[in-house]
Structures are given as structure tokens and as C-alpha cells.
Amino acid sequence: MTQKEKTTKPLLKMLLIGNSQVGKSCLLKMFCDHEFSFDVISTVGVDFRNMERDFDGETVKVQIWDTAGQEKFRTITSNYYRNAQGVAVVYDVTNEESFNQVNVWFEEIKKNSPEYISTVLLGNKVDLEDERVITKEQGENLAKKNNCQYFEVSAKSGANVDSAFNKLMNSSYEKLKKFGKPKNSNTVNFQKGKEKKSCC
Template identity: 45%
Template sequence: MTALNLFYDYLFKYIIIGDTGVGKSCMLLQFTDKRFQCVHDVTIGVEFGTRMVTIKGRPIKIQMWDTAGQEAFRSITRSYYRGSSGALLVYDVTRRETFNHLESWLEDARKHANRNMTFMLIGNKSDLADRRVVSKEEGERFAKENGLLFVETSAITAQNIEEAFIQTAAKILQNIQDGVVEVSNESTGIVVGYGQALSGSRDGLLSQTRRCCS
């Protein structure tokens, strides 16, 4: 880790959930490494990735836990809900059953996660237009009814992959600034970083000194 990566205002912990085969691992790889891997082993348990981003001029580190979608691993997945600030709930627009299972995933997440977790609903594989069975309007409607952010993505073309992760971070940061989330509570999945500590401000705004010298 470089010295630069040590200085971030906040670390946000994400959990990526959804049925097996919806493209969760491919999305994570595209976001962290900017590449697509055509053949990917089925996730066993949990995979991990991190990346630094900038939100409204603020350095944010995102720590992501990619979970297995199989029912056999649901108990492992549940242990990662608590202590996460954001959840990416993914379905495959070419497989109706993955969309139908969203309610079960969402119910499970809200049962075990902190009440202020930010949810992003993601309809993946939007590049496969000729195989689509779930319309964008259906995804938007489900998101609106359940208070979720929403975007459609393609892990192959990288369409909206950045937006999915960064919009989630932007919403979490906004919740911090609005006082919705108490960052001193570890269960929120938010860690105050070195940059925040150095700034010395209540809401995490960087000091003028650091802005000039960074």
C-alpha cells in the first residue's frame, strides 16, 4: 500500500449480494481492475476487493465483500451484513428467477444489517438485449417501492459499473453529512480515515491547509 492510499477521509464497507451467476464477481473485477474475465469460478464463501475513489473532492476507500449466491452459503453471507455501510443487490436481466428472488435477499439483508445501510439495486448483463426478460421499468419500480438506488450495468462493457459503486458511496457520504449515520458506531460499516483525523473538522471537510498541500 502506498503512502497516498493511507490518507482517506472514510472507509466504506460494501457487501455484494444476489443469486449465483448474476455477475457479482465480474462486476467487482471490472471495478477494481478494469477488466472482464470471461470464465470465472463460482464464488465459494466470500471474495474481497478494495479501491480508492474521490467523492465530491473527498478521498474515500471502498472495501467490498463479494458473497456466494448459493443457499448453502447464506449463513456466511449473513455474518457480513452487520458492519457494512452499503449493499449492492444484483440480479441478471436475462434470468427472471434472479429478479423474483430480490425480495428474499432484501428481507434477509434488512433483518441482519444496520438500519441505515444504503442499498443499490443493480440489473446486470444489460448488454444482452436480445436475451432480456426483465425490463428496466420493472427494476426501477422495485427500487422505488423499496427505497433503493437503481442502475443497470454490464460487466463486459463496463457500462455503469463505476456509477453503481460510486453512487452508493456518494449516498453514504451524504448520510454522514446529514447526520443520518453515526460514524462512531462500528456496526455502520464506516471507518474514519487518516485524512478525516488530520482535517479535524466535525463533518469531515478537509482543512484548507491539506487542500493546498495535497
């Protein structure tokens, strides 16, 4: 395959956002590598994974961006909303503060993204049922408030991870077909993002 053929594939870009330590990197690792590791290091700035997916017979390049949740990286992170078709907002069901910050993250989406962007809300760490402080109903209500679908997931067990990512991916592709790629979407600044190995 030539370099030109590679660059002409449609680009589908999705983001993972949420507070630090909610498990965004572990969710991405589970989706891409089908494995969980306690040794995943907190993201500094932005990392991303690449894959290719077929949608209706069309091969699409998919980039999933794993963003840092710390306040000091918010300005950097905001730059990466611009060319995205989909965003997953993640919180930790055992951490009330991460849940309380969900609306702040949705405000960031509204401020930095087109109105048609696809979103899902993910309540992670449901394997820690004895430590849960946020109920499923609370998560569903918050998702409804923000007009998106809700998934309870576990980066450790893999529960619902594929379903959540595939839902967002399919919805994002529909938006890409309907609205086209954002301006300059083929121009990706890799200097601020560290590329992890491609998803299989």
C-alpha cells in the same frame, strides 16, 4: 506511511449480494480493473477488494465485499452485513428466478443491517438484449418498492458500472459521516474472506 496511519483511516464497507451466476464478481472486476473475463470463478464464501478514495478531501479506505449467492453460504454472508454502509443487490435481466429473489435479498438486508444503510438495485447483463426476460420498467418498479435507485448495467461492456458503484459509494460515505462507523467496524474477519488484489 506508518501502520498506525493506515489503520486510522475511516473504513467504508460495501457488499454485493444476489443469486449465484448473476455476475457480481464480473461487475466488481469491471469496476476495479476495467476489464471483463469469462474465466471468473464463482465466489465461495466471501471475497473482497480494497481501494482508497478521497471524499471532500478525506482519504477513506473502501472495501467491496463480493458474496456467494448459493443458499448454503447465506449464513456466512449474513455476518458481513453488520459493519456495512452500502449494499448492491444484483440480478440478471435474462434470469427471472434471480429477479424473483430480489425481495428475499432485501429482507436479508433489513434483518441484518441498520435502517440507514444505502442500497442500489442492479440489473446486470443488459448486453444480452435478445435474451432479456425482465424489462427495465420491472426493475425500476422493484427498486421503487425497496426505496433505492435502479441501474441497468453490463459487466461485459462496462455500461453504467462506474455510475452505479460511484453512486453507492458516495451515498454510503454520506451515511458514514452522518451516523458514524458501526461498532467494531475496524475489526474485519479476514479468515472467512479471501482478499483479492486492491482496486487501482
